[in-house]
Amino acid sequence: MLESAARLIGERVGADGLVLDVGGGARPFPRADWVIDILPYEARGTLGWDGDPRGERFRPSSWVCRDICDRQPWPFADRQFDFAVCSHTLEDVRDPVWVGSELQRVAAEGYIEVPSLREELTYGIHGPWVGWSHHRWLVIVEERSIEFLFKHHVVNRRGSHLPAGSAAGLTPEQRVQTLWWEGHFDVREWLASSAQELDGFLEHFVAGTEHSSHRGLRHWIHRR
Structure with a gap:
């Protein structure tokens, strides 16, 4: 914490x-x-x-x-x-x-x-694979909601993750996502309906991170 x-x-x-x-x-x-x-x-x-x-x-x-x-x-x-x-x-x-x-x-x-997605989708964080070996989910936190996307093995595909060293220099705050809630928050699983949907999310994330902006990713998430 x-x-x-x-x-x-x-x-x-x-x-x-x-x-x-x-x-x-x-x-x-x-x-x-x-x-x-x-x-x-x-x-x-x-x-x-x-x-x-x-x-x-x-x-x-x-x-x-x-x-x-x-x-x-x-x-x-x-x-x-x-x-x-x-x-x-x-x-x-x-x-x-x-x-x-x-x-x-x-x-x-x-x-x-x-x-954070940036840590979970970086190669070499916890060994010769993407993110942490024991994590089951990619997590998307917004102001009043938290959403879970199964961490499928396709994250290891070229173009679907960030290269080794991408998380180097991140502050503790950049390595995590936080949700302060009171009374109620939305919690759900994102069931990707096709390989194309999952690949599209991962590719948009990688492209957005490389250009130091997640605005396109957020727009893509809400359009799906």
Whole structure:
């Protein structure tokens, strides 16, 4: 999670706000009062912490170990939490649309962070392939919506990704997309109806990035 986002969340929720961290097992948010993740409490922090672990507010009793995509309501009441955090999780899981719907049910507002398209579509980020090896989705975040496009193997085709080194020099803010939401946001899967549609999206993205503008890409997305 961006350090600036972690600070802002702390300011927004204050000392008394009830916070849920969704999918933060490997890298939990210490300010969270509750965590729900497939990993057990004992395995927390294998990838570090999004803040100072000495400030952990959650406990074994407030750590829910379960599959967040099992299509069963999470064990929380409607609007139980003042704030929900979901950082670098939705791109990994098999059903981000379900997770998005449950986020809105159990929390009044929240923060989502996912990789930017520029990072996810650059060769060599995490080995000899495009983007991160374990990510299932390309994610498109707009002001009040988040959309998921299956990360098909055609991203490895020439012209459908950015060359190695394209993400070098990006700031932490440029490596991610963020969605601050309150009450409701639109969450959906983009089901590409043809190879031409998927290829067109990827080619427009690469061309737009190389010319330092995503305006054409956004126009293309809304026209489809």
